[in-house]
Amino acid sequence: MSETRQGTASREGMRPGEGQEGVVPDDPEIGSTWAPMPKSYDPKAIEGPIFSSWQEAGYFERSMGIEGKDPFTIVIPPPNVTGVLHIGHALNGTIQDILVRHARMQGRPTRWIVGTDHAGIATQNRVEKRLASRGLTRFDVGREKFVDECWKWREEYGGTIINQFKALGCSCDYADEKFTMSPEYQRAVRKVFVTWYDDGLIYRGHRIINWCPRCGTALSDAEVEHAEQPEAGHLWYLRYPLKDPVGEVTYVVIATTRPETMLGDVAVAVSPTDERFRKLVGATIVLPVLGREIPIIADGYVDESFGTGAVKITPAHDPNDFEVGLRHDLEQINILNKDATINANGGEFAGMDRYAARDAIVARFDDLGLLDHVEEHDHQPGHCYRCGTVIEPWLSDQWFVKMGPLAEPALDVVRDGRIKFYPQRWDATYYAWLENVRDWCISRQLWWGHRIPVFYCDECGWRGASEEDLTACPACGGTVRQDEDVLDTWFSSQMWPFATMGWSGEGRAHEELERYYPTQVLSTAPDILFLWVARMVFSSLYFMDGQVPFESVIYHPTVLDKNGDRMSKSRGNGIDPLDLIERWGTDAIRFHLAKHVTGAQSFRLDPDRIVTERNFITKIWNAARFVQMNLDGYVAGEPLAVEPVDRWILSRLASLVAQVDAQLEGFEIADVTTELYNFFWNEFCDWYLEFSKPRLYGDDPRQRLIAQRNLVFVLDNALRLLHPIMPFVTEEIWRSMPHLGDAPSLMVAAWPAADTLASFADADAEHAVDLAIATIAAVRSVRARYGISSREPLAVAVKAAVPGDAALLLTQTDLAAQLANLVSLEVTADAEKPAHAIAQLSGDIEVFVVLGDLVDFAAERGRLDKEMGRVRADLAKSEGKLGNESFVAKAAPAAVDKERAKHDELLGVLETLGDQLADLAE
RNA sequence: GGGCGAUUAGCUCAGGGGGAGAGCGCUUCCUUCACACGGAAGAGGUCACUGGUUCGAAACCAGUAUCGCCCACCA
Numbered sequence: 001m002s003e004t005r006q007g008t009a010s011r012e013g014m015r016p017g018e019g020q021e022g023v024v025p026d027d028p029e030i031g032s033t034w035a036p037m038p039k040s041y042d043p044k045a046i047e048g049p050i051f052s053s054w055q056e057a058g059y060f061e062r063s064m065g066i067e068g069k070d071p072f073t074i075v076i077p078p079p080n081v082t083g084v085l086h087i088g089h090a091l092n093g094t095i096q097d098i099l100v101r102h103a104r105m106q107g108r109p110t111r112w113i114v115g116t117d118h119a120g121i122a123t124q125n126r127v128e129k130r131l132a133s134r135g136l137t138r139f140d141v142g143r144e145k146f147v148d149e150c151w152k153w154r155e156e157y158g159g160t161i162i163n164q165f166k167a168l169g170c171s172c173d174y175a176d177e178k179f180t181m182s183p184e185y186q187r188a189v190r191k192v193f194v195t196w197y198d199d200g201l202i203y204r205g206h207r208i209i210n211w212c213p214r215c216g217t218a219l220s221d222a223e224v225e226h227a228e229q230p231e232a233g234h235l236w237y238l239r240y241p242l243k244d245p246v247g248e249v250t251y252v253v254i255a256t257t258r259p260e261t262m263l264g265d266v267a268v269a270v271s272p273t274d275e276r277f278r279k280l281v282g283a284t285i286v287l288p289v290l291g292r293e294i295p296i297i298a299d300g301y302v303d304e305s306f307g308t309g310a311v312k313i314t315p316a317h318d319p320n321d322f323e324v325g326l327r328h329d330l331e332q333i334n335i336l337n338k339d340a341t342i343n344a345n346g347g348e349f350a351g352m353d354r355y356a357a358r359d360a361i362v363a364r365f366d367d368l369g370l371l372d373h374v375e376e377h378d379h380q381p382g383h384c385y386r387c388g389t390v391i392e393p394w395l396s397d398q399w400f401v402k403m404g405p406l407a408e409p410a411l412d413v414v415r416d417g418r419i420k421f422y423p424q425r426w427d428a429t430y431y432a433w434l435e436n437v438r439d440w441c442i443s444r445q446l447w448w449g450h451r452i453p454v455f456y457c458d459e460c461g462w463r464g465a466s467e468e469d470l471t472a473c474p475a476c477g478g479t480v481r482q483d484e485d486v487l488d489t490w491f492s493s494q495m496w497p498f499a500t501m502g503w504s505g506e507g508r509a510h511e512e513l514e515r516y517y518p519t520q521v522l523s524t525a526p527d528i529l530f531l532w533v534a535r536m537v538f539s540s541l542y543f544m545d546g547q548v549p550f551e552s553v554i555y556h557p558t559v560l561d562k563n564g565d566r567m568s569k570s571r572g573n574g575i576d577p578l579d580l581i582e583r584w585g586t587d588a589i590r591f592h593l594a595k596h597v598t599g600a601q602s603f604r605l606d607p608d609r610i611v612t613e614r615n616f617i618t619k620i621w622n623a624a625r626f627v628q629m630n631l632d633g634y635v636a637g638e639p640l641a642v643e644p645v646d647r648w649i650l651s652r653l654a655s656l657v658a659q660v661d662a663q664l665e666g667f668e669i670a671d672v673t674t675e676l677y678n679f680f681w682n683e684f685c686d687w688y689l690e691f692s693k694p695r696l697y698g699d700d701p702r703q704r705l706i707a708q709r710n711l712v713f714v715l716d717n718a719l720r721l722l723h724p725i726m727p728f729v730t731e732e733i734w735r736s737m738p739h740l741g742d743a744p745s746l747m748v749a750a751w752p753a754a755d756t757l758a759s760f761a762d763a764d765a766e767h768a769v770d771l772a773i774a775t776i777a778a779v780r781s782v783r784a785r786y787g788i789s790s791r792e793p794l795a796v797a798v799k800a801a802v803p804g805d806a807a808l809l810l811t812q813t814d815l816a817a818q819l820a821n822l823v824s825l826e827v828t829a830d831a832e833k834p835a836h837a838i839a840q841l842s843g844d845i846e847v848f849v850v851l852g853d854l855v856d857f858a859a860e861r862g863r864l865d866k867e868m869g870r871v872r873a874d875l876a877k878s879e880g881k882l883g884n885e886s887f888v889a890k891a892a893p894a895a896v897d898k899e900r901a902k903h904d905e906l907l908g909v910l911e912t913l914g915d916q917l918a919d920l921a922e
Numbered sequence: 923g924g925g926c927g928a929u930u931a932g933c934u935c936a937g938g939g940g941g942a943g944a945g946c947g948c949u950u951c952c953u954u955c956a957c958a959c960g961g962a963a964g965a966g967g968u969c970a971c972u973g974g975u976u977c978g979a980a981a982c983c984a985g986u987a988u989c990g991c992c993c994a995c996c997a
Binding site: 037039040208226235254255256257258269301302303305306307308310311312313314318319320321323380393425426428429432433436526527529530558560562564566595596598600601602603604606608609611612614615616617618619621622623624625626627628629630670671674677678685686689697777780781783784785787789790791874877878881884885886887888889890891892895898899902906 | 936997
């Protein structure tokens, strides 16, 4: 299967000089004659069939690659089964696919593991909503049937997002799709849980957690979001009367943002160093409304300068108060039900919603004359990251993971570079979080998820975690029951990199893991750095024999709308990647997105601007069409580095490949796009194609073949380089064109080899062509200035004074003359300006264009004056520098030399311009 | 309250201790047989502000301003 296929691709030769001279590739699949290409590229007609052909050929499945090459493995951040593709997925999918396709073409054993996350809360919410439409709640159908409903939901909708990744062209291993609730995955989750439980890292705790009243579950700290903007709220100042006056004092004023929690108050705390309250410590307060007697205590937690300096203490509903309560051995009075209505402890307020109770209690204080005053106060309460409901700090029994022992090693591997973050600045964020992280609350009061594998014996009180379901108590044989809660979805996500590779609980002892673990790269949005990335790191270190889960992490930018606003459902400003694909084609979107992978925090996406990439694709398409239209008489074979122009483009190609390799190595994806764009458009199309025309249309068969060979070769290589970013159009063109090697598809063709191409490096040829280009540009400039049609032939002389330049340029005169439409082109080191000519400086050469009586002396003088002004300014700056003793003494010698050279050059330019001006004087 | 990022051409953004870049837009010319989704020639910028380091700063450092992201138990 894929071994043969990949092996084939790997043996394919790209090396100059060892090809198949004189043989036309004959592939029955694509035909030995090249069907004419239509005039423009139609993504809609082409993407589907190409994708299917890749899939049928099995290219997406894990590839064995070439013996001795390092494997390349990526795990996709598993999208929620409930998800639909959003622009962030599209960006991340593009990044990963670029890296995977690149590695595959390099012949590395490659695999991109794909799958979905069961997404506990998100999925449960969807299914509950569906039940609600039938007038049912999950409690009506019961746990077992509800979970069935979730599976059914997954059957129906779980494939949606995966298919959308296919539309993006992502080359994942779809044949081996993973799911975080599959049986194997469930075993892995239980293994992890039981191990940590037995190792004392998982414990049951009675403490304040974040409670979402709408979802009815606890959340971890990382799942609580704070609003972008502080929300307008109030600070209520309430009077708490003393049981017995202390001196003149009859009450204490406390400030609170949540008056309803007074129902759970068990003390008032003041700072031990606060003189104002010194005499009150130990006194008793009669809690209004309820009449409960509570003490005034002193605790260092209180900040004298905030509010009134006195704080109500509600241990069951505030994490700080909880701590204070422990220190002072205070009662914990829970006043809320699971749905955030007031419970029986709230007396007459019982049954009211928390906010209704808030209003009612404030009103009651007002009636009693105990509402001191109210202030406006902005605050940022936590919100559920799934449904947006305001979180309630709530005292309950939950399962926790002890973070201390896990955090340390996870910090080390980033500190010592075993994992590298791109951009590196994310290190600091990662450190800050892990250094201060609190224990991880992992139990969720949901039904859809991994049920916590802890069993309780009600008869003897035994409790334990078990990988297998227990039917009888191991201690007394009595009946056991399993914990009702499920695990945090992120608890199962943390083992994604190894649980998807057949992990059995025995570290790396598994064929696949030994070969492919750790993965090479993880690409993700920075917003799940804590929720996911950090947790994968510590769990991998723990369970995979101290191995990191990945070597590099790419944190990609956030995609904003064209106005710079975050996309969100509520704003309605989301950009649907499928709409973009429909409008512009997949390749254009991918190239556009890739162009913005810069390491920046975010970028703005304006769909209209994708026109740039669409145009680029058209350019590529038509360049290929041009090559194809000129293949008459083509004989396949290696490139022919014969003329300077050939040596030039091959030399440019060699340096391009080296550059792109280096940039991909550092995940500088935006730079890759720029590099490829510039090469293809500004070098290959603008110049090499134009240089080729006279040779293709001329009557020298040798020249024609040379041009054909090199056009085919450079195009072939350019398509290979572009393929990871724009897989569809490159594949389509590649299949319609001759190319070296016998790979059946560009997707599995060999990546251009920088080391072998390096033999094409040719500084002389590059310089010779630069001179030709300078000549042509000068003539065009003169033509434009004088409105002379390019059809009108001109006579030109060039003075190439730099030693060697004249000889180099002389090798190029035919081409230059043809491209600039010249009747004559004379090149010497000391040419004199012919009569009735315009002198045009272009780089190091002076180009004399004979214009006859067209010459506009006044205009030329004006132009030269302006030009000389610019040069004089530069010269003055340069002279200033060189006249500065410190510069000459302290600057790097190379910088001084360079400045001197520049100075001399400017002087020369000024002199030349002066001569030109003098010549125009009459 | 703390941390991080951004501020460069009209717009969107690269770049980065020693002669300011791209795309789009704009001006002029060209429908020449790859491409008008194109070609050619041009115009356009005190690189946010203030200090500092340096022979030299748009780049490095500090501060300021504006915008943005993240973290945080000030009731």
